[in-house]
Each structure stands twice: as C-alpha cells, then as structure tokens.
Amino acid sequence: MHIRDKLADAAKSGKPVFSFEFFPPKTAQGVQNLYDRMDRMHDLGPAFVDVTWGAGGSLSHLTCEMVNVAQTVYGLETCMHLTCTDMEMEKVDNALSEAYKAGCTNILALRGDPPRDTEKWQAIEGGFRYASDLVRYIKSKYGDHFDIGVAGYPEGCDDEQDPDVLMDHLKEKVDAGGTFIVTQMFYDVDNFLSWVDKCRARGITAPVVPGIMPIQTYAAFLRRANWSKCKIPQHWTEALEPVKNDDAEVREVGKHLVAEMCRRILEAGIYSLHFYTMNLAQSTRMVLEELDLTSQDHTPTKKPLPWRQSLGLNRREEDVRPVFWKNRHKSYIARTQDWDEFPNGRWGDSRSPAFGELDAYGIGLKGTNEQNTKLWGKPESLRDIANLFVRYLKDDLQSLPWSESPVTEEAGAIRSELIDLNHRGLLTITSQPSVNGVKSSHPIHGWGPHGGYVYQKAYLELLISPSLITELIDRIDQNPNMTFYAVNKDGDLRTNAPSDGPNAVTWGVFPGKEIVQPTIVETISFLAWKDEAFRLGSDWANCYPSSSASRQLIKGMMENWYLINIVDNDFHSTHGVFELFRGLQVKNMDGPLDYNKPTVNGHDPKPLAELNGFHKKSDTRVFNEVLN
Secondary structure, eight states: OOHHHHHHHHHHHTOOEEEEEEOOOSSHHHHHHHHHHHHHHHTTOOSEEEEOOOGGGTTHHHHHHHHHIIIIISOOOEEEEEEOTTOOHHHHHHHHHHHHHTTOOEEEEEOOOOOTTOSSOOOOTTSOSSHHHHHHHHHHHHTTSSEEEEEEOTTOBTTBOOHHHHHHHHHHHHHHTOOEEEEEEOSOHHHHHHHHHHHHHTTOOSOEEEEEOOOOOHHHHHHHHHHHTOOOOHHHHHHHGGGTTOHHHHHHHHHHHHHHHHHHHHHTTOOEEEEEOTTOOHHHHHHHHHTTOSOTTOOOSOOSSSSOOOOSTTTTTOOOEEGGGTTOHHHHHHHHTTOSSOOOSOOGGGGSSOOOOTTSTTTSOOSOHHHHHHHHOOOOSHHHHHHHHHHHHTTSSSOBTTBSSOOOGGGGGGHHHHHHHHHTTOEEEEEEOOEEEEETTOTTTOOSSTTOEEEEOEEEEEEEOHHHHHHHHHHHHTOTTEEEEEEETTOOOEEOOSSSSOEEEEEEEOTTSOOEEEEEEOHHHHHHHHHHHHHHHHHHHTTSOTTSHHHHHHHHHHHHOEEEEEEEOOTTOSSHHHHTTTTOOOSOTTSOOOOOOOOBTTBOOOOHHHHTTSOOOSSHHHHHHHHO
C-alpha cells in the first residue's frame, strides 16, 4: 500500500499513525538482532518502516535484503531509501529492481550525504545531481508503482541554510512526483509548524511526516542534535541537565518531553509521526505508550487475518495457510517463496507446488549449539524435556525448537490443560482453543474487518510416544467429531480424514463478504511440516556431543515418536479434544523410554498409503504425484 494512501486515511479518520526508521547494521549478529527487534516492533502497529541507504550504496546489498525481509517475512509495509551519492544509473536500476521484486511500493528519494572521505557533495558521471532528478527517473521507469517520498528540512541542512532556497528545492521535488515529505529531526515545534505553513503558502500540498528522534541517553541526545544542527528548547535542557548521568531517568524525562512535542503536532492536524529508532526499541515504545498509540500488552491493534500477512510480491492477496506453521511464520515464508501464486479464497490446487527444501536459509534451528544449550539446558530424561515445555507455557521460556516466539495470549483459555498434558509426557507443539462467534474486534481472538464474527475449531498438535499412539487413535475413532493425522519420521502416516482436501479450522463472517477460511489442515502440507518438525528435533539433538545422554534421548524420540494433529470439528466444544487424553501418560518419565512399535489388535497398523489403496512411500513427493 502506498504511504500517501495511509497518510490520507489517517487525516480523514483523525486517527494518528506512526512509522519507524532502521539502518543496516555492520555485523551479521547485528543484522539478526535487528530482525528480531523488527519482529517485536511489528506488534506496536507501525503504518510503515523505512530502511536507510549507505552513502554511495556502501551497504546497498544489505538495504535491499532488509527491505525484502521486512516486507516479505515480517509483513511490514516498507519504504526503501535511495540516494544520488556515488550512484551510477546501473546501481539505481538494480536497487529499484530489487525493491520491486520484494513487493516494496515506496521509495524515499534523497540526494544523500557525501561519502566520509569527501568534504563536498558532487555528482558522478552518469549519475544524478539532485533528488528531483532521481524522482523523475523513478517515475519514468516505474510509473505509479512506487510512491515516492522526499526530504524536508525545517531547520536547514549542511550545505544550504537559506530557507527560501530549500523551499524552492522542496517544491521542485514535489512537482517532479514526490507525494509525501519526511522531515529531518527537530525539537522546536513552533518552528516546525511555521515551516509547514510556509510549505502550504508556497503551494506544496503533499502531506508532511515529522521526523521524531526519541531520547536514549543525554550524550546521544546532544550528539544527534549537534549533528543535525537542530535547536534544543531551553526547557528541554533544564529538564535533562539535572539527570544527565542517569540513563534510565533521562529516558523517563525524555519520554515526557518528546510525547508533549508529538501531542502538539497531532493537535495541529498532522496525524503521522516518524520515529528515528536508531535500531533501538525502548525509547520509541515508551513515547508511543505515553501517547496511548499502542496497546499496553504489545499485541497488534488490528489483524487482517489470524496470522501475519506477507507483503511480498504476489503475496498481498494470500489469505489461506496451513495451521502447522503457526509458530514458525518465517519458515513458512521461506519454504513457499518460489511459488508462482498463493492461495486466495481457498486452498484448492495450491497443494501442487512443492514446499522448499529444508536446507534453505531460515528453516533450521536458530542459534549456536552453545546458545541453545544455555537456553534449554541438558535434558537427560523425558521429564526434563516436559519441564521445558511447561516452562514455555508458563512464559518462563521464550522459545522452543518448534516455537520461535513466546506463547500467545490465545493459549490462555487452554493453558492449564496444555500444562497438564506436558506434565504427563505428551509434548504439545501447536494448539488453538475453539471460538464460537466472537466479534472480529475481540482483543485476543479477533481479526478481519469491523463488524464481523470469527470462529475456530479446537486444534491440538503434539509429539507422542509410540507406546500410546494406538490407544489414542482408538479413542479418536470412537468420536465422530474428531479427525486426525499421525506420522513418524519414516513417513508411517495414519488418518481418519474423509479426504485429502483441506479442513478449515478458522473462519470469519463479515458484512458484504464471502466467508473467509484463512487457516486449514491438509495432507500435503502436513507431510511437508512433518519433515521440518523432525528436522528441528534432530537439530536440537545435534547441539549436544554425540555420546551425551541429551543427544541420545532427543535423537531416540525423533526416530520413534509420532507427530499427531487432532481437530475437534464441533466448534461448540471447548475442551473435548483434551478428554481424549484422560488417563494417558508416558511411563517411566525419569528412565529409559519405551520405543516399542504400536499394534492394533496384535498387528502392525496400516499406513495411510495402504488404506487409500496405493503403496506407501515416505517421500512426500509421492503424495504429490498421486494427488495430481
């Protein structure tokens, strides 16, 4: 979505929006840390984020990568900075092409600062001299695909302090095709509002997005103000000077100062705030909370779908996904990134594209062996592993091999039942409670347009011992409302699903729209998830030395246990799926595990392949061959 449209919606509704700026870090670990922070800051609800461009494209590859990740993986509407500095036409074309392929539709066109080893800015041969030239070029190449922002300087810039000349330059950039203006940082609100009035008097009607620099430390506050040559109001200095040696107190005082500045901007009818985060979250979050612009529990204020949408090229209309990747969003994006089209309205024939290979970047277990050992310890019994799952459910552990993020609020309705299962050695991977027609505005279960109602079937996915699988399946078969898929690492798949087609486990009813069914359970995707789930467990085992008890324990479970998912198709039932496990418990949780193969009436169970009339093969490609 174009930024100008987001700004127009905010102005029309009178509801403020905000955005964040990030810059490419210099180290690989810094990049990963920033991605994790971007993931968390997504839930604050920014209208967009932008990513800066190094002088002369010095970090251009990283800027393009960050734009792609933010847009595609994290579902953040992203604006890519692009500068004229030391940029030949070919570099500009490559950058625009990468942005286009990432699904990015917004560019901030800048002249840029001179490289550090050059005192004065100068155009290179075959490049652009002014930002207005770059704006015209982008418009000529891509038409209206990109919404183009330009920079505004309420207090002047390094090589030009004449306000009239700067206003002429701004007018030229907007006339060339710039549709919104992002300002340099400032702290003098009176001067900023006067500058906006002068813009309007000059005939510049593009919306202005004020640049806000939160206060992290006193030294950084002074350094950035001096760098940008912006005026510091006297009462700010008087408020900050007495606490300048206490960083926590500086942030607290700074929060109130910056928030009061933002209130004056909003009261003046400018309904957007752009935060220069410096790749940090705390100070920005504190200001937003002071302004009451984000929920206190940091959950997204509005969810179009129950899962996070990707804004990658051709993915904006995607509205159906398998439930299995509920806790591994990034992995699902990576494994489906090469699909030509994505499910919209129904799952249908989108079963046929192959899921990406497991060795692709971002799919395996995150972290080093040392980091993971520190996080999850050295389990030597099933009880040790079960206790990790219980800690995760109690918010005492931030992640598990199968869950990249902390447990969600949604689990609160069934938290006690999940904890009980894990205490008995039944390791829960993914779950959702049943929901019977709550409003789409519900703070936990709500999603989709205003005025709708959403529904869910109870869903439970877990790792289960082979000694219990037969008893559990017998119980499921006695309940006509329950359907399941169970599979081990070797592909021994069993199910009572009536067909290979999708079973919707989440849906919504909204005014003027067909029923939306965004989350499903389905055969082919479950087989793809099976490979990933057992791979993650094996990766965890390999974090420990080959002869260690921890590796042998986890490896044995991955080679012998079953992954099972169960759907209670009666969405009125709140706890029926948990009744299936009454009295079931893994024996000897503190000792060696029983890996005996399950039997049905004294015989080996038939795999799904035989039940459906064709020979079983563990490779998931065979199922694609049969279904297509």
